[in-house]
Amino acid sequence: MEFKRTTVVTTIAVVIMLIGGAISAPKTWIVGDEYGWDTIINVEQWPEGKHFYAGDILVFNYDYRDSNVVKLLNKTGYDTCTKPEGAEEYESGNDKIPLDFGLNHFISGYPVQCQAGLKMFINATAPPN
Ligand SMILES: *[C@@H]1O[C@H](CO)[C@@H](O)[C@H](O)[C@H]1NC(C)=O
Ligand SMILES: *[C@@H]1O[C@H](CO)[C@@H](O)[C@H](O)[C@H]1NC(C)=O
Secondary structure, three states: HHHHHHHHHHHHHHHHHHHHHHHHHOOOOOOHHOOOOOOOOOOHOOOOOOOOOOOOOEEEEEOOOOOOOEOOOOOOOOOOOOOOOEEEOOOEEEEEEEEEOOOEEEEEOOOOHHHOOOEEEEEOEEEEE
């Protein structure tokens, strides 16, 4: 009896640890889902209704010959679709970019695409413990 109770308690503890681990693990998001990082959808609205934590990974899928991703240091450049000095540029076509705590701004480095709406910002909260 005592052995069985211990086994049950241990099993429950392991299950709770597994669930906890699954919840706090960083999530990977495909930006634009099946459409990707593309003016074909309204990328700026894609984050709506989703909750992002710092450390979550954004995957940007696009044709590297036609586009790129610029991660701004702050909001500077976002409204004007310009790439400021020091902004990080990604151009692999399959970029995996972790979210920083707070605001993260992304634009296409191609001004015409950015002006057509290929930009977005995400406000990431602290990850759960
Ligand atoms: C915002 O980033 C730009 C460079 O992209 C930098 O020049 C500016 O100082 C930054 N502003 C703040 C408030 O950090
Ligand atoms: C980002 O989220 C924080 C709370 O997590 C909030 O205080 C802040 O106002 C938000 N910023 C914007 C620009 O929405």
